[in-house]
Amino acid sequence: MVVVRIIVKIVLLPVRICLTMIQLVVMFFTWLSATVFHILxxxxxITAVLGYGFGQETGTEAVRMLVAGFILYILPVLSGWAVVWLETFKIRLME
Known part of the structure; x- marks a missing residue:
């Protein structure tokens, strides 16, 4: 049984290496998108709140802009969850 586990770990080594590379790429793009999307x-x-405050936009337009801003803010969070999922998958392969 011990020999079989060692053989399986050796066979799954390229899979773990590929998952690690994919995880690093996803982590880099998560960082990059988080920087850009949080600024945007x-x-x-701020434009939505100030536009509504100064009377340049209606309430529905301001809400639409706030929803768009929230979606841009949440996208890097979702990709961060993908990184955690990949790490969990790698840990499960090690067992």
Missing amino acids: SGIIC
């Missing part, structure tokens, strides 16, 4: 979402939300 902040600009959109």
Whole structure:
């Protein structure tokens, strides 16, 4: 039984290496998108609030802009969950 586990770990080694590389790429793009999308979402939300406050936009337009800003803010969070899922999958392969 011990020999079989060692053989399975050796066979799954390339899979673990590929998953590690994919995880690193996803982590880099998560960081990059988080930086860009958080700046954009902040600009959109500030524009929506100030536009409504100064009477340049109606309430529905401001809400639509706030929803768009929230969606841009949440996208990097979702990709962060994908990184955690990949790490969990790698840990399950090690067992």
